[in-house]
Amino acid sequence: MGASDAAEPFGAGRSCLVVSAGGAPDVAAALSRAGFAPAVVEGEHDALAALEGGGFAAVYVEQALGSAAVSTLAAAAGQRLGGAPVTVLGRSGTVQEAVDAMQLGADDYLPPPFPAGELLRRLARALERPGAARAAAPGRLLGLDGSSPAVRRLHAAIEKISRYKSNVLLLGESGTGKEIVAHALHDRGPRRQHLFVPVNCATLGRDILENELFGHERGAFTGANERKRGLFELADGGTFFLDEIAEMDLSTQAKLLRVLERNEFRRVGGTGKVKVDLSIVAATNRDLEQAIAAGRFRHDLYYRLKVVTLVVPPLRERREDIPALVHAFIADFNRRSGGQIAGIAPAAIQRLVEQDWPGNVRELRNAVEGACVLATGEVVKLEDLELAGRPAGEVAAPRRRAPGPRRAAGAPAAAATPGAAMALAPGATGGAVVEVSLDGTLAEAERRIVLAALRRHGTRARTARALGIGLRTLYTRLAAWGVDPEDAGSA
Numbered sequence: 001m002g003a004s005d006a007a008e009p010f011g012a013g014r015s016c017l018v019v020s021a022g023g024a025p026d027v028a029a030a031l032s033r034a035g036f037a038p039a040v041v042e043g044e045h046d047a048l049a050a051l052e053g054g055g056f057a058a059v060y061v062e063q064a065l066g067s068a069a070v071s072t073l074a075a076a077a078g079q080r081l082g083g084a085p086v087t088v089l090g091r092s093g094t095v096q097e098a099v100d101a102m103q104l105g106a107d108d109y110l111p112p113p114f115p116a117g118e119l120l121r122r123l124a125r126a127l128e129r130p131g132a133a134r135a136a137a138p139g140r141l142l143g144l145d146g147s148s149p150a151v152r153r154l155h156a157a158i159e160k161i162s163r164y165k166s167n168v169l170l171l172g173e174s175g176t177g178k179e180i181v182a183h184a185l186h187d188r189g190p191r192r193q194h195l196f197v198p199v200n201c202a203t204l205g206r207d208i209l210e211n212e213l214f215g216h217e218r219g220a221f222t223g224a225n226e227r228k229r230g231l232f233e234l235a236d237g238g239t240f241f242l243d244e245i246a247e248m249d250l251s252t253q254a255k256l257l258r259v260l261e262r263n264e265f266r267r268v269g270g271t272g273k274v275k276v277d278l279s280i281v282a283a284t285n286r287d288l289e290q291a292i293a294a295g296r297f298r299h300d301l302y303y304r305l306k307v308v309t310l311v312v313p314p315l316r317e318r319r320e321d322i323p324a325l326v327h328a329f330i331a332d333f334n335r336r337s338g339g340q341i342a343g344i345a346p347a348a349i350q351r352l353v354e355q356d357w358p359g360n361v362r363e364l365r366n367a368v369e370g371a372c373v374l375a376t377g378e379v380v381k382l383e384d385l386e387l388a389g390r391p392a393g394e395v396a397a398p399r400r401r402a403p404g405p406r407r408a409a410g411a412p413a414a415a416a417t418p419g420a421a422m423a424l425a426p427g428a429t430g431g432a433v434v435e436v437s438l439d440g441t442l443a444e445a446e447r448r449i450v451l452a453a454l455r456r457h458g459t460r461a462r463t464a465r466a467l468g469i470g471l472r473t474l475y476t477r478l479a480a481w482g483v484d485p486e487d488a489g490s491a
Helices: 025-033 044-052 069-082 093-101 118-126 149-161 179-188 208-216 250-262 288-293 297-307 315-337 344-354 360-374 383-386 442-457 459-468 471-480
Strands: 015-019 038-043 058-060 086-087 109-110 170-171 194-199 239-243 264-266 274-276 279-284 308-311 420-427 434-436
Touching: 015 025, 015 044, 015 069, 025 038, 038 044, 038 297, 044 058, 044 069, 058 069, 058 118, 069 086, 069 194, 069 471, 086 264, 093 109, 093 315, 093 360, 093 471, 109 118, 118 179, 149 179, 149 308, 149 315, 149 360, 170 179, 179 239, 179 279, 208 250, 250 264, 279 420, 288 297, 315 344, 315 360, 344 360, 344 383, 360 383, 360 459, 360 471, 442 459, 459 471
Parallel strands: 015 038, 015 058, 058 086, 086 109, 170 279, 170 308, 194 239, 239 279
Antiparallel strands: 264 274, 420 434
């Protein structure tokens, strides 16, 4: 079927799922003209319920629903619909937005205003590849490519652990691929025929997180006009992935502990017990034992989660894997986006190997995908990396702590100026200074420093590298503070 023949009903007898708070009328109309029957739902929960019935040829998800919803729906579509393509409907059409969509598991990204001809051309091309999987080929773990000793040990552990329905605790720095490992444990395990549901605990406040996890009964609070099934209930029989578990509120931790101990919970505002059968995979980049000592994490929950513990190595401990990772990311970009990138220049590969990657594999993948999007030929060159926001002059350098006064063991710390402290940030000699009140909270101090760094470095990618955090973590922080990432700086 010619992709350009938009008037011919090549979608006759097939249905597409469109997930959009506003209904995406232009998208629904374009699909209808091509003969598809668009099923339009407004939110994540309705979409998950629709996916349980299967039968969709393609799925369109509005990016405005948020990264957690996009990631969950992409995972659910992959498991319920096999090779059905998942397309994210963008908000602003930036390169960074497109890269973010791919990182969340989408097959394609469509910038606004969603022209009908382009939408149908892409859909026809995607449907010409029946059975094309969203993720990497079976047996491969995209992002964990390579043959370093650290990766070989990790692969061996995944193969052993995935045979069982055990709870697993994943430890590792931001961007190392903990969610990839969680997916692998599910996809190879006895629960692979059921849903894999990921939730990032850092992106939602306590009340919203509990409502998402446990659901609510009708009348539980103002606006609760109908019963809502929680994600635990939707994931029954499958695997639940709790990312950034250390950020979960203590009261929510107590309720999670009940799920782990008794395989049951109550919906918000409910009295009846809901039974579930789940495997929990939790991940964090923090020291949980330190959090326990500080009273921020329950020790009983910690021991329930760490039936098996896996440490995902940072990229600096597997630098020899970078060439293999780069080639895998290029191949994946070509497969998902219909790209024609044949390879990467030796000078560009060398530069990537020499780079410091504080955001680990996630940051490397972003850089490679951005360079592929902006490449002017079939080979990614050094200048393409520069255009993608990775200055060619930046080479790996050991990261050192900021210098400070030394004191003898046991000596008291120097007295601080009452009410204020100073933190390095953009502008003065060796940096600038941001005044942080000692009467304020740690969260407010973090906010001031991050926003000051963003003003200094100008782009989100460079800010994340300078702060030593992943780009996704930076986006999460900005969203939590009510700062629109698209207004916070250009990628």
